[in-house]
Amino acid sequence: MIAFKKTAVLPWILLITLLLALSAIIGYILHLNTAHEPKQPASTPVPTVSPSSLAFATPHATKAAATATPIPADEKPTPAWQFVDDADQFWMDGILRRTDDSYRSPGLSVNVRTVIDTKTYPRRVMYYVADIYVRDVTQIKTESYSGDFSHPGRGSVPKTAKRVNALLAISGDYCGVQKGSLVIRNGVVYRESLRKDMDTCLLLRDGTMETFRAGKIALSDILQMDVWQAWQFGPLLLENDGEVRSSFASVNIAVQNPRSCIGYVAPGHYMFVVVDGRQKHSRGLTLSELAALMKSLGCTRAFNLDGGASAHFYWRDKIFSSPSKGGRSISDIVYLSKEDYTDSFYFPGKDGLHE
Secondary structure (H helix, E strand, O other): OOOOOHHHHHHHHHHHHHHHHHHHHHHHHHHHHHHOOOOOOOOOOOOOOOHHHHHHHHHHHHHHHHHHOOOOHHHOOOOOOOOOOOHHHOOOOOOEEEOOOEEEOOOEEEEEEEEEEOOOOOOOEEEEEEEEEEOOHHHEEEEEOOOOOOOOOOEOHHHHHHHOOEEEEEEOOOOOOOOOOOEEEOOEEEEOOOOOOOEEEEEEOOOOEEEEOOOOOOHHHHHOOOEEEEEEEOOEOEOOOOOEOOOOOOHHHHOOEOEEEEEEEEOOEEEEEEEOOOEOOEOOEOHHHHHHHHHHOOOOEEEEOOOHHHOOEEEOOEEOOOOHHHOOOEOEEEEEEOOOOOOEEEOOOOOOOOO
């Protein structure tokens, strides 16, 4: 049996005890650093949002939210007149392309259809539809025969259309004959009066179109609006909910006749429609039938313009429709201008077909 001296064991005992003590101290220090949050100094109070500081707090909150959840590109607000959903209607390469029934540029798209309907109505009906997309509502213009809406005069549609280099034109509201009616054309107020016995149509600069029954809007309210075009003729064909008007008061004009009409689908998207009538090849449409047609074309607003022998559809530098009795002189037109493009191509035929 081996015996150890006490003097040899004692130094080892002291060393082990010292190491254990040092380990305990280190563990305690680490525990303090991880188990407790550091306290803020008493001299730095935590800020609180008061009503007076909301103006400063809100921008920071909005900015943070925007950074965390960016708005998708297709949901960002755009000007109402800028037609976005059907951007493929335009050619964005700076080149104008024309066919016998279409016109497309970076800012304007027109597609024209001639429809012969032998099934919907008691007799054959022939009408013309211009499906129009614009980048700017000011492309929908009006012109008087005299060139001055203060004194519109009366004359042929081709002469007026050619003078303003019109691409497409239809008859307006015959403002030269209508006494006391409101005349706002191309953003200018020419006649500051409102007939309470006539419906009103307003085309606003934001691209929207609003229609009002006779006596349902005040002149003072209209003058406060940003109106680009104002017509008084009518009647309006579709109600505010887009449904067909249930009845028409005037028996004389409600029956089948040649028609001229402007329709609104959405900001930047419009319809020009002209119906031949009082002829063997086309009976014309009643106002109820015209209203139903405009709704079927996708319009949410539609307004009857000067029809009868005044109904003209001007396209490809000529009267494209067949006006009753050869048509008559009128005071004003609604039109689109031809554009000036260095690069322009014409494809004979329809729908852009090449020779």
